[in-house]
Amino acid sequence: MEQTLRCLHSLTSRIVNFKAKQPEGESPRFLQPLKSQEVFEGSAAKLEVRISGEPEPDIEWFKDEQAIEEGRNFRIEFDDTDGCVLVINSAKLEDEGMYRCVASNSFGKAISEAELLVTGKKFSCCL
Secondary structure, eight states: OEEEEEEEOTTTOOEEEEEEEOOOOEEEEEEEOOOOEEEETTSOEEEEEEEEEESOOEEEEEETTEEOOOSSSEEEEEOTTSEEEEEESSOOGGGOEEEEEEEEETTEEEEEEEEEEEESOOOOOOO
8 A cells, every 4th residue: 555645845845745655464363263171180282273464473372471481391383374382291280271372463463362271180990
């Protein structure tokens, strides 16, 4: 999109016309938002989203308002189809809480939230 701007040149007192291009892009939006889920203690949990936006959004993950850093129990994966997954390798009771994914770029920000419930260990029993 082009816009014609008129400016008054301070030294010559002449009006100068010029065309300026508006930056092109779109703010992030969730094509697939987070979904609340329940997992057994010790099992893996996957919190998945699909996001669009131009330029490509930066993604941040939070648990109960605290930023999540990749490490021993958390992994962040991206795919080629606008997908991002927060993987909890082995869910513990303390992993239970409200998770938030924040996607942001120069055009805006989008937020998706969901709750993760962690229940006691799954036991297999034979009779």
